[in-house]
Amino acid sequence: MRKIAVFSNMYPSEKHPTFGIFVKNQVDLLRSKGLDVEVTAIDDPSKGKVNAIRKYAFWFLKSLGYMLKNRKSISVTHAHYAFPTGYISLLGKKWLGLPYVVTVHGGDIDKMATKSERIASMTKEILQQASAVIVVGERLKRDVIEQFGVREELVHTMSMGVDTQIFKPLPKVDMRDELNISQTEKMILFVGNLIEAKGVLDLVDAYKVVHDAYPNTSLHLIGSDKDEQFMKTFAARVQMDDVHISHHAPLSQIEIAKWLSAADVFVLPSHHEGFGLVALEAMATGTPVVATNVGGLSYLLDNDAGILVEAKNSDSLADGIIQALNEGQTDRKPNMQCKVAQHTYDVIAERLQTIYDSVAKGRKTDE
The missing domain is CATH 3.40.50.2000 (Glycogen Phosphorylase B;)
Structure with missing residues (x-):
């Protein structure tokens, strides 16, 4: 296994330590298991139209530049949230032949995909073109299969996992x-x-x-x-x-x-x-x-x-x-x-590595 490129529109920072903390926890988990994981993410939760355009444009270009520069060493890209994040991975597949995994967290299906027909159509393409789709709940599995036409064998139900070293009974x-x-x-x-x-x-x-x-x-x-x-x-x-x-x-x-x-x-x-x-x-x-x-x-x-x-x-x-x-x-x-x-970190890490290995084997490369 070579490099895993993770993209997320939510990621914690020193100023905002809980913003997308579940994504960081999974990245740290994978790194602890010896995987080479690089993250390109938005760590600023502030709102406002101008600020949103600025931060999303910078993140989008940075992500594309990263894939272009590292296309020979990246095995799989992993997008958290179907849209907008998954669109980066979709372009990586179309332009550079990089297979990708996308994790659906809920809001990207329940809310984002309902904002317009265009977003719904893009979400459908992102999910259908993914080598594997991870959903954090059983209802989401049904939705991506029935509403977005993803083949059932490509959909994996898996939570982000619980860190039982932190969350355990205390007196x-x-x-x-x-x-x-x-x-x-x-x-x-x-x-x-x-x-x-x-x-x-x-x-x-x-x-x-x-x-x-x-x-x-x-x-x-x-x-x-x-x-x-x-x-x-x-x-x-x-x-x-x-x-x-x-x-x-x-x-x-x-x-x-x-x-x-x-x-x-x-x-x-x-x-x-x-x-x-x-x-x-x-x-x-x-x-x-x-x-x-x-x-x-x-x-x-x-x-x-x-x-x-x-x-x-x-x-x-x-x-x-x-x-x-x-x-x-x-x-x-x-x-x-x-x-x-059923949701400990060890269980989640093993399942993720299995998915990554399976996806990476299907990559076509001219190396």
Whole structure:
């Protein structure tokens, strides 16, 4: 195996350490297994039309230049997100004969491909021309096969994996002491971007019901406030509810693992979700998970590995949280551990290397 060129429109930096952290984690994993991986990515999440044009144009040209310069040493390119990232790999195949793998994360199918017929058509070509398509959830597998006409034998369902060296059970008492959380309160935790699509308002409404039933509960939300207008709505909703809700800025994965271990229940009330990696990370710490029955979460929490509730339904969400609080943290552990074992880094690394090897063997070259 020679060089793997990874392209991504999301990648963390010192200034933005959580932006596309799952891509970096996979790159680090592959490098730890001895693979030669080079990354060309966007590490700036800032918005604005002018800024977007500038950063995407620079990234696009840099990526093409990298492939041209290293075309003889690159075995496979790997694009994270079908569009726009996959278009770079598509051009690499058309112009330089470089085979590629594309990972579909969800938003590129659920949202990006629905923006226009042109983007949908480009997404279809990107997926159909790929030597392998990786999807992070079973629903996405069905979508790329049925909606975009990709041959089933080319589609591989595989999450980004969970780092069980970081996400593992930690002593709850110690973690609560460190985080200054009361040992007696029932702690509910959410981790993710504070946006409407993550069901944050549904969670606030549900928490009001839960708090009435369990006055000693607390709700902590960890994540970025990317949408200024939504945060105004969120703040108004929180003020209307006479309960204590804490919002924390994004944290490192090591710190997130401490919060997950300190929690009584982890909640992910997304309206749509490709996989729901943070739910898997919560399971790896031994914390019960309540999540909406959407996308990859439907499969991740099936077989009693977690509690599935109806999306966009705060009453159903409240019922699920109360059920989890009543059950405690031991009832579902065997099922949770079974799910985690299917998504460890070692399992993911082995599967990725197998895909890369298979794709690289099919490369046509004049060397």
